[in-house]
Amino acid sequence: MAAAIAFPPCLVPAGANELRADVRAFIAQEKAPGTHYTESSREFSRKLGARGWIGMTWPKRWGGADRTSLERYVVVEELIAAGAPIFYHWVADRQSGPLLLRFGTDEQRDRFLPAIARGECGFAIGLSEPNAGSDLAAITTRAVRIDKGWRITGTKIWTSNAQVAEFMIVLCRTSPRGNDRRHGFSQFIVDLGSSGVRVNPIKNMAGQREFNEVVLEEVFVPDKLLLGPVDQGWGQLISELAFERSGPDRFLSALQLCRSFIEEVGDAPTEAEAVLIGRMATHLWTLRHMSASVAGMLQHKSPELEAAIVKDLGTRFEQQIVESCRSLRPAPARGSAYADALIDAQLYMPRVTIQGGTPQILRNAMARELGLR
Numbered sequence: 524m525a526a527a528i529a530f531p532p533c534l535v536p537a538g539a540n541e542l543r544a545d546v547r548a549f550i551a552q553e554k555a556p557g558t559h560y561t562e563s564s565r566e567f568s569r570k571l572g573a574r575g576w577i578g579m580t581w582p583k584r585w586g587g588a589d590r591t592s593l594e595r596y597v598v599v600e601e602l603i604a605a606g607a608p609i610f611y612h613w614v615a616d617r618q619s620g621p622l623l624l625r626f627g628t629d630e631q632r633d634r635f636l637p638a639i640a641r642g643e644c645g646f647a648i649g650l651s652e653p654n655a656g657s658d659l660a661a662i663t664t665r666a667v668r669i670d671k672g673w674r675i676t677g678t679k680i681w682t683s684n685a686q687v688a689e690f691m692i693v694l695c696r697t698s699p700r701g702n703d704r705r706h707g708f709s710q711f712i713v714d715l716g717s718s719g720v721r722v723n724p725i726k727n728m729a730g731q732r733e734f735n736e737v738v739l740e741e742v743f744v745p746d747k748l749l750l751g752p753v754d755q756g757w758g759q760l761i762s763e764l765a766f767e768r769s770g771p772d773r774f775l776s777a778l779q780l781c782r783s784f785i786e787e788v789g790d791a792p793t794e795a796e797a798v799l800i801g802r803m804a805t806h807l808w809t810l811r812h813m814s815a816s817v818a819g820m821l822q823h824k825s826p827e828l829e830a831a832i833v834k835d836l837g838t839r840f841e842q843q844i845v846e847s848c849r850s851l852r853p854a855p856a857r858g859s860a861y862a863d864a865l866i867d868a869q870l871y872m873p874r875v876t877i878q879g880g881t882p883q884i885l886r887n888a889m890a891r892e893l894g895l896r
């Protein structure tokens with residue numbers, strides 16, 4: 524049956540304002556100026572972990588704080604809006620940890636979750652390959668069963684965080700392709716320090732080392748690091764996407780530009796500038812409600828449709844902001860807070876509609892969920 528789109532309003536939990544004030548005070552004290560949330564700082568992550576702000580929704584038994592996903596939302600939106608350097612633990616907090624909670628063994632949870640929550644264990648996601656991005660069912664990385672474990676061979680690409688992370692969750696083919704091309708995949712937790720792993724840097728447009736090519740040559744992975752049942756990786760992967768697609772990182776990365784544009788135009792905006800400021804505020808507010816609604820739903824289900832909508836609308840909004848600011852107030856060279864924010868955003872924004880699923884792929888998924896194709 525076709526799914527219906529629903530964004531139930533989300534009530535801000537009691538105590539959220541105090542929590543928000545605590546996070547702001549922490550950021551004012553601990554964050555260096557001029558950082559972006561895609562930067563990594565082990566030290567910053569460890570300090571956040573000590574405050575109980577990583578793995579917040581996980582059970583206390585596994586290092587979490589048993590708090591609600593909306594409390595986590597408050598912490599995360601403050602960190603991203605401020606450009607705090609959280610990427611070392613970001614993938615693990617957002618995605619790998621919840622995946623381990625849902626599909627991992629107790630031994631895996633005991634080993635990884637408390638370390639992630641302390642800000643001492645980073646993860647990367649090994650899905651994309653040189654010839655398989657949107658069409659992940661075409662991946663060729665293979666895991667072959669051997670005595671006491673598996674041997675993995677293949678190449679992953681665009682792997683964010685692998686230059687600092689200790690582990691990567693790798694999607695592999697474990698059975699030959701049959702009639703159902705989505706059957707026969709499994710996920711493995713690979714220690715990036717293992718023999719046979721090579722992490723080759725790829726620089727982004729801004730010249731930063733942010734993602735990588737990860738070559739796996741006959742890498743041994745013990746049985747105990749298989750994540751979930753053999754050949755059932757596809758379903759796990761789909762459930763992971765709701766965590767990846769709906770968070771405030773999907774619409775707040777242009778916030779710095781919005782703020783500096785408002786400061787730049789001051790109290791005498793032209794009519795077009797005033798209209799843009801109004802549009803920015805209303806879009807941000809709406810996206811925030813939609814994204815917070817998904818955070819609320821994540822507590823008890825996996826809202827892939829709504830998450831895809833947030834990602835599609837949020838990232839297109841971010842790109843439109845850059846275009847609108849540039850056309851109203853061009854900044855050909857660095858030299859002011861506004862010019863720096865605009866130039867950084869120009870370098871950063873082309874990626875946002877690609878990572879985590881392109882618009883075409885998101886809309887295909889939405890159409891499928893809605894029974895339109």
Ligand SMILES: Cc1cc2nc3c(=O)[nH]c(=O)nc-3n(C[C@H](O)[C@H](O)[C@H](O)COP(=O)(O)OP(=O)(O)OC[C@H]3O[C@@H](n4cnc5c(N)ncnc54)[C@H](O)[C@@H]3O)c2cc1C
Nearest residue numbers: 648649650651655656657681682683874877878879881883
């Ligand atoms: C900044 C950044 C970080 C990333 N981090 C990671 C990471 O940590 N781990 C990871 O595994 N991957 C990562 N990726 C990879 C990302 O997931 C892929 O780039 C993305 O899925 C698209 O795949 P592709 O680049 O192979 O493009 P392709 O799949 O080749 O797509 C090319 C174009 O064709 C279109 N297209 C493809 N198939 C269809 C279709 N069926 N219908 C209509 N149009 C279609 C696409 O929309 C796109 O416009 C990252 C990418 C970026 C930009």
